[in-house]
Amino acid sequence: MKLCVALDLPTKEENLALIQKLKSEDVWLKVGLRSYIRDGEALLREIKSINPNFKIFLDLKIHDIPNTMADAAESMIGLGVDMFNVHASSGVKAMKMVMDRVNTFANPPIVLAVTALTSFDNASFEAIYKTPIKQKAVDFAKDAYISGLHGVVCSVYESLDIKAHTSNSFLTLTPGIRPFGESSNDQERVADLETAKAEHSDFIVVGRPIYHSSDPLGIVKKIIENI
Numbered sequence: 001m002k003l004c005v006a007l008d009l010p011t012k013e014e015n016l017a018l019i020q021k022l023k024s025e026d027v028w029l030k031v032g033l034r035s036y037i038r039d040g041e042a043l044l045r046e047i048k049s050i051n052p053n054f055k056i057f058l059d060l061k062i063h064d065i066p067n068t069m070a071d072a073a074e075s076m077i078g079l080g081v082d083m084f085n086v087h088a089s090s091g092v093k094a095m096k097m098v099m100d101r102v103n104t105f106a107n108p109p110i111v112l113a114v115t116a117l118t119s120f121d122n123a124s125f126e127a128i129y130k131t132p133i134k135q136k137a138v139d140f141a142k143d144a145y146i147s148g149l150h151g152v153v154c155s156v157y158e159s160l161d162i163k164a165h166t167s168n169s170f171l172t173l174t175p176g177i178r179p180f181g182e183s184s185n186d187q188e189r190v191a192d193l194e195t196a197k198a199e200h201s202d203f204i205v206v207g208r209p210i211y212h213s214s215d216p217l218g219i220v221k222k223i224i225e226n227i
Helices: 012-021 033-050 066-078 092-102 122-129 133-146 156-165 193-198 216-226
Strands: 002-007 028-032 055-062 083-087 110-114 151-153 171-174 203-206
Touching: 002 012, 002 216, 012 033, 012 216, 028 033, 033 055, 055 066, 066 083, 066 092, 083 092, 092 110, 092 133, 110 133, 110 171, 122 133, 133 151, 133 156, 156 171, 156 193
Parallel strands: 002 028, 002 203, 028 055, 055 083, 083 110, 110 151, 151 171, 171 203
Antiparallel strands: none
């Protein structure tokens, strides 16, 4: 299991200050929509200048027509990121086209498909998708698997079921982790470290419990010790 730290702070300077505190640690860094739209490629370069061994997950959740998604995938590879994601609801044709493009590159990044956002509870999810989260997450994961992606973004509670319907080596990245029982905030399907381990999550995403702490490095070290 790997720790992925979410860089969701209000300014680039705050994100970089956090990264400086963590520069000695073996962690992934998640750059999401807010940070990338505001700070762009420059932020990615600055992350690597702090520690070139940091792995970057560019979390933009691409969802568009297939060719546009494939073009975007190629552009993200050009940024030198180590992992990015697309929406599984874009469909098998789009995901296969993305992977056809990705696989033309040597040492391509990890590509994940978003299943059901962890901000959904079952009622709000069913209102849109007309299917319970547990079932639809597995359906989306199976589509991603046959499309050649490396794994999915899901909640901890779908991880084992997804692996059972795909492969034990099919990656699950699980947001909404509150490692030591912290507040769930705007997330619905949250879990602690012990549950993430029991459900065989490959990557856990932790944001607010780290950057809202008075000792973010201490929290990161404690998480790493426990995984």
